[in-house]
Amino acid sequence: MVNIGIVGYGTIGSGVFEVINTNKESIAKKAGEPICVKRICDLREFPGDPAEKLITHDFNDILNDTEITVVVETMGGTRPAYDFVKSSLLAGKSVATSNKELVAKYGAELIKIAEEKNTNFLFEASVGGGIPIIRPLNQALTADEILEIKGILNGTTNYILTKMQRDGAEYETALHEAQDMGYAERNPEADVEGYDSCRKIAILTSLAYGTQVDYEDIYTEGITKITAKDMYYAKALDATIKLLGESRIVNGKVYARVAPALISSKSPLYSVNDVFNAIFVKGNVLDDVMFYGRGAGKLPTASAVVSDVIDEVKHKDRHITILWSSKKLNLGDINEASGRYFVRVPAEEREAAVKVFPAASEVKVEKVKGEYAFITGEMTEKEYSSRVEGLNVLNMIRVSF
Amino acid sequence: MVNIGIVGYGTIGSGVFEVINTNKESIAKKAGEPICVKRICDLREFPGDPAEKLITHDFNDILNDTEITVVVETMGGTRPAYDFVKSSLLAGKSVATSNKELVAKYGAELIKIAEEKNTNFLFEASVGGGIPIIRPLNQALTADEILEIKGILNGTTNYILTKMQRDGAEYETALHEAQDMGYAERNPEADVEGYDSCRKIAILTSLAYGTQVDYEDIYTEGITKITAKDMYYAKALDATIKLLGESRIVNGKVYARVAPALISSKSPLYSVNDVFNAIFVKGNVLDDVMFYGRGAGKLPTASAVVSDVIDEVKHKDRHITILWSSKKLNLGDINEASGRYFVRVPAEEREAAVKVFPAASEVKVEKVKGEYAFITGEMTEKEYSSRVEGLNVLNMIRVSF
Numbered sequence: 001m002v003n004i005g006i007v008g009y010g011t012i013g014s015g016v017f018e019v020i021n022t023n024k025e026s027i028a029k030k031a032g033e034p035i036c037v038k039r040i041c042d043l044r045e046f047p048g049d050p051a052e053k054l055i056t057h058d059f060n061d062i063l064n065d066t067e068i069t070v071v072v073e074t075m076g077g078t079r080p081a082y083d084f085v086k087s088s089l090l091a092g093k094s095v096a097t098s099n100k101e102l103v104a105k106y107g108a109e110l111i112k113i114a115e116e117k118n119t120n121f122l123f124e125a126s127v128g129g130g131i132p133i134i135r136p137l138n139q140a141l142t143a144d145e146i147l148e149i150k151g152i153l154n155g156t157t158n159y160i161l162t163k164m165q166r167d168g169a170e171y172e173t174a175l176h177e178a179q180d181m182g183y184a185e186r187n188p189e190a191d192v193e194g195y196d197s198c199r200k201i202a203i204l205t206s207l208a209y210g211t212q213v214d215y216e217d218i219y220t221e222g223i224t225k226i227t228a229k230d231m232y233y234a235k236a237l238d239a240t241i242k243l244l245g246e247s248r249i250v251n252g253k254v255y256a257r258v259a260p261a262l263i264s265s266k267s268p269l270y271s272v273n274d275v276f277n278a279i280f281v282k283g284n285v286l287d288d289v290m291f292y293g294r295g296a297g298k299l300p301t302a303s304a305v306v307s308d309v310i311d312e313v314k315h316k317d318r319h320i321t322i323l324w325s326s327k328k329l330n331l332g333d334i335n336e337a338s339g340r341y342f343v344r345v346p347a348e349e350r351e352a353a354v355k356v357f358p359a360a361s362e363v364k365v366e367k368v369k370g371e372y373a374f375i376t377g378e379m380t381e382k383e384y385s386s387r388v389e390g391l392n393v394l395n396m397i398r399v400s401f
Numbered sequence: 402m403v404n405i406g407i408v409g410y411g412t413i414g415s416g417v418f419e420v421i422n423t424n425k426e427s428i429a430k431k432a433g434e435p436i437c438v439k440r441i442c443d444l445r446e447f448p449g450d451p452a453e454k455l456i457t458h459d460f461n462d463i464l465n466d467t468e469i470t471v472v473v474e475t476m477g478g479t480r481p482a483y484d485f486v487k488s489s490l491l492a493g494k495s496v497a498t499s500n501k502e503l504v505a506k507y508g509a510e511l512i513k514i515a516e517e518k519n520t521n522f523l524f525e526a527s528v529g530g531g532i533p534i535i536r537p538l539n540q541a542l543t544a545d546e547i548l549e550i551k552g553i554l555n556g557t558t559n560y561i562l563t564k565m566q567r568d569g570a571e572y573e574t575a576l577h578e579a580q581d582m583g584y585a586e587r588n589p590e591a592d593v594e595g596y597d598s599c600r601k602i603a604i605l606t607s608l609a610y611g612t613q614v615d616y617e618d619i620y621t622e623g624i625t626k627i628t629a630k631d632m633y634y635a636k637a638l639d640a641t642i643k644l645l646g647e648s649r650i651v652n653g654k655v656y657a658r659v660a661p662a663l664i665s666s667k668s669p670l671y672s673v674n675d676v677f678n679a680i681f682v683k684g685n686v687l688d689d690v691m692f693y694g695r696g697a698g699k700l701p702t703a704s705a706v707v708s709d710v711i712d713e714v715k716h717k718d719r720h721i722t723i724l725w726s727s728k729k730l731n732l733g734d735i736n737e738a739s740g741r742y743f744v745r746v747p748a749e750e751r752e753a754a755v756k757v758f759p760a761a762s763e764v765k766v767e768k769v770k771g772e773y774a775f776i777t778g779e780m781t782e783k784e785y786s787s788r789v790e791g792l793n794v795l796n797m798i799r800v801s802f
Contacts, residue, residue: 019544019686029611029724030543124541130687132541139540140525140533142431143420143707210430268693271672276689285420286531286694286704292669293690303687306544314722321715323430 001034002313005062007084008075009042009051012098012125015302016072017051020309027306031313038068041084059084063091070312072305073097082106089113089121094315096308098125098301104199108212108326115319122308122320127153127200130300131293132307133279137207138322144283146208148248150400153200155275155296156184156191157223157243161260162273165240170228183275193222194243194258201245204279205256208247210323213256219334221259230395232365233342233373238265241397242272253332262342264401268292335382340399344373345391356387375399402435403714406463408485409476410443410452413499413526416703417473418452421710428707432714439469442485460485464492471713473706474498483507490514490522495716497709499526499702505600509613509727516720523709523721528554528601531701532694533708534680538608539723545684547609549649551801554601556676556697557585557592558624558644562661563674566641571629584676594623595644595659602646605680606657609648611724614657620735622660631796633766634743634774639666642798643673654733663743665802669693736783741800745774746792757788776800 004020006013017037020027028034039062040054059080062068071088073095075081081102085095089110097103102110103126114121124134128151137146152158156178163174175192178184190196202215223243234241239262247256263270268290272278277295282288294300311320342363345353350372354360360374371394376384388396405421407414418438421428429435440463441455463469464485472489474496476482482503486496490511498504503511504527515522525535529552538547553559557579564575576593579585591597603616624644635642640663648657664671669691673679678696683689695701712721743764746754751773755761761775772795777785789797 022686023544023546026546027544032722130684131690132537135541136533136537139712140536140708141704142711143424143428143704145424145427265672268669268672268677271666271669276669283531283704285423285700287698287701289532289692289694291690291692294688297688299686300688303542303544303684307541310543311540318719321433 001036002031002069003036003038003067004070004072004309005039005041005065005068006037006072006074007041007059007062008073009040009044009046009055010074011298012301012305013040013042013072013074014051015298016074016305019299019302019306027310031310033313035309035313039065063087068093069316070094070096070309072309073099073102074305075099076101078102078105085110086113089117089119092117092119094120094312096122096305096312098305100126100196100199100203104202104215107203107206108324111322111324112326118317118319120312120315120320122311124308125301125304127203128277128279128291128293129295129297130303131277131279131291131295132304133204133291134207136291137204141281141283141286144286146281147284148282149201149204149208149246149279150269151201151204151245151279152242152269152272152277153197153245153279153295154191154243155277156188158272158277159183159275160192161223161226161241161243164226164228164231165234168228168231171224171226192224194220197243197245197258201247201256201258205247205254206324206329207322209254209329211325211327211329213329213331217331219257219259223260225395226260227395229368230397232367233363234262236363236365237262239263239401240270242269244400250332254329255332255334255337257334257337259398261398261400267401336380338378338380340378341376341384342373342397342399343376343388344371344394346370346394347372349391353391356391402437403432403470404437404439404468405471405473405710406440406442406466406469407438407473407475408442408460408463409474410441410445410447410456411475412699413702413706414441414443414473414475415452416699417475417706420700420703420707428711432711434714436710436714440466464488469494471495471497471710473710474500474503475706476500477502479503479506486511487514490518490520493518493520495521495713497523497706497713499706501527501597501600501604505603505616508604508607509725512723512725513727519718519720521713521716521721523712525709526702526705528604529678529680529692529694530696530698531704532678532680532692532696533705534605534692535608537692538605542682542684542687545687547682548685549683550602550605550609550647550680551670552602552605552646552680553643553670553673553678554598554646554680554696555592555644556678557589559673559678560584560676561593562624562627562642562644565627565629565632566635569629569632572625572627593625595621598644598646598659602648602657602659606648606655607725607730608723610655610730612726612728612730614730614732618732620658620660624661626796627661628796630769631798633768634764635663637764637766638663640664640802641671643670645801651733655730656733656735656738658735658738660799662799662801668802737781739779739781741779742777742785743774743798743800744777744789745772745795747771747795748773750792754792757792
């Protein structure tokens with residue numbers, strides 16, 4: 001039997017406890033032996049909870065318990081999670097975490113410690129919730145060189161955008177509904193400004209290229225400027241708007257960004273709706289694959305954490321190689337990245353806009369008057385910026401088709 | 402350096418050779434050492450081919466070469482593939498195969514031999530071409546009990562059905578186009594009658610439940626009876642028709658079948674078009690996940706084979722557990738499986754049909770006259786069959802929403 005400790009008994013942590021108990025038998029079969037939660041560290045008390053008696057307020061009760069060989073970290077944030085995880089690994093325990101901030105910032109370092117201590121640091125749940133994506137990148141897509149990753153990585157923003165698309169709702173209305181449904185926080189900044197997606201694409205890009213991508217380096221734009229009008233235009237283009245975390249390699253340079261993008265109905269990402277997430281990967285021999293599922297939620301995320309725990313039980317005293325060195329990957333300058341741009345300007349600026357974008361194709365929508373909207377030809381962000389100087393741009397959205 | 406032998410230098414086998422050479426460096430990094438193709442067994446000669454000098458007509462040149470530790474089997478069929486694979490495993494070599502017939506029929510036995518010899522038998526490419534699905538089922542979805550698998554598992558039939566949907570083409574026209582494009586064989590039976598999908602869902606179901614599902618036990622219906630008219634009705638229902646390989650567990654019984662089904666536009670499977678494949682899996686805690694990609698094709702399939710080879714190089718002298726025993730899984734009687742049915746009868750039988758299906762909802766399409774089409778309420782296949790007795794059913798398609 002393997003004893004595990006859980007640090008952080010919030011939504012995910014209690015989900016891990018529930019999954020391990022619900023699927024006890026099948027998990028024992030797949031892990032090769034039963035898995036039992038011995039201790040749970042949380043500052044709160046949980047009277048009446050089935051795990052009540054396992055609670056401790058002192059992390060040392062887990063760290064110093066030699067019977068506990070696997071630690072699940074589901075607190076979130078970097079402090080004190082980093083210290084807890086690091087000391088667990090240094091003590092020779094394996095760690096499974098759902099903590100994207102921790103992984104984005106300290107992934108390379110923690111993997112190295114795990115390697116040195118011949119133990120494991122796994123983090124399937126840190127990106128895409130229940131969707132297997134970390135393990136496929138590490139173990140399945142190994143024959144390929146990854147050319148491109150495009151992900152709908154945040155359920156909150158995808159719910160809001162889906163709502164706006166389906167109901168013609170404005171951003172604020174859709175946000176409030178998401179908050180009422182419990183899909184968005186009262187302070188929704190981390191989601192709607194793209195910070196959450198940014199950490200996730202940083203993790204995926206680090207794994208794809210085996211080096212450290214600092215999330216602070218990734219150009220990040222949220223969805224707060226998307227309007228019902230933009231969605232009308234998207235529909236006219238047989239497209240929709242999604243918040244994408246993207247990275248791609250062009251002439252040996254890796255470019256990464258988080259920004260809303262127009263997605264054509266022909267893309268498999270188009271029909272990824274509501275709180276669902278999906279990650280699209282292009283390999284140089286595999287071509288396109290996509291992984292789809294619940295990007296958040298108690299049990300789906302817990303399922304991913306538990307799959308890591310099972311892997312760690314199966315790999316006692318054997319480090320699972322993850323290629324992610326602390327060597328910094330210098331991203332390409334986003335201003336040099338090329339693309340096409342959907343742009344809206346007031347009708348009175350049509351002439352000026354046509355002058356600077358002579359090759360643009362107009363997009364017309366019956367419901368919207370008094371505007372000139374168009375899609376530019378392909379050009380770098382820098383060129384786009386210099387061309388629109390002097391124009392009163394109502395909104396610009398990158399085109400992903 | 403690890404030396405491998407390839408048995409069968411057709412489309413996939415030559416793809417494996419190409420992938421290993423194209424991505425030599427990144428593969429060496431991921432495997433921990435370089436991988437080199439030392440010998441290729443094929444009865445044909447390949448003058449001018451880059452692999453020309455590696456060709457042998459005698460499998461023993463691979464079997465008896467102790468430097469070759471991994472064998473790639475890409476011949477297809479069960480004989481002599483079975484003998485070659487079995488003797489390779491017995492000789493202590495690992496085997497990676499793309500051969501679905503072999504895996505469906507002998508998977509359990511070959512896994513057992515690999516376990517006994519402490520070596521590996523992997524078969525990621527046998528289902529879904531380049532899509533990682535075998536490895537996720539084995540290693541990622543381990544925290545879950547699998548409730549349902551629904552797959553678009555055959556690219557040829559999906560291309561034909563997509564063509565019928567988009568162009569309103571009849572089956573024969575779409576089939577001929579698929580043949581002209583090289584997506585369908587001159588003798589398309591294995592694809593269009595669902596035999597290929599049947600072997601694949603047998604493999605996935607065996608893995609999901611850890612026991613042997615004999616593909617001969619799976620009810621299998623192809624797409625040859627689907628007409629342009631059926632597609633019109635599907636469109637009116639905001640749905641489409643896909644050939645699904647399905648299995649699900651109901652009250653402890655596993656039901657499996659291959660048949661065309663109506664898929665709603667809300668399902669992520671709806672927009673899986675052309676030669677793409679996708680496998681949708683429902684876990685008891687994970688809920689829905691879907692894996693999407695190229696289900697066939699030289700390089701995508703070869704990419705999956707090579708990912709297995711890399712895993713085998715990383716797991717020298719260490720068996721990767723795959724739960725698939727030779728214990729036979731007795732499938733539930735398909736007649737006891739419940740569902741709803743889309744049914745078309747001649748207009749003159751409307752009254753008779755309404756009499757036996759009073760709760761049915763009519764489906765109307767402007768383009769089709771002289772018919773009464775409806776969707777029944779939920780009932781077993783047996784009950785459906787007994788109710789339609791005496792009716793002149795023009796076509797029946799199962800409803801998957």
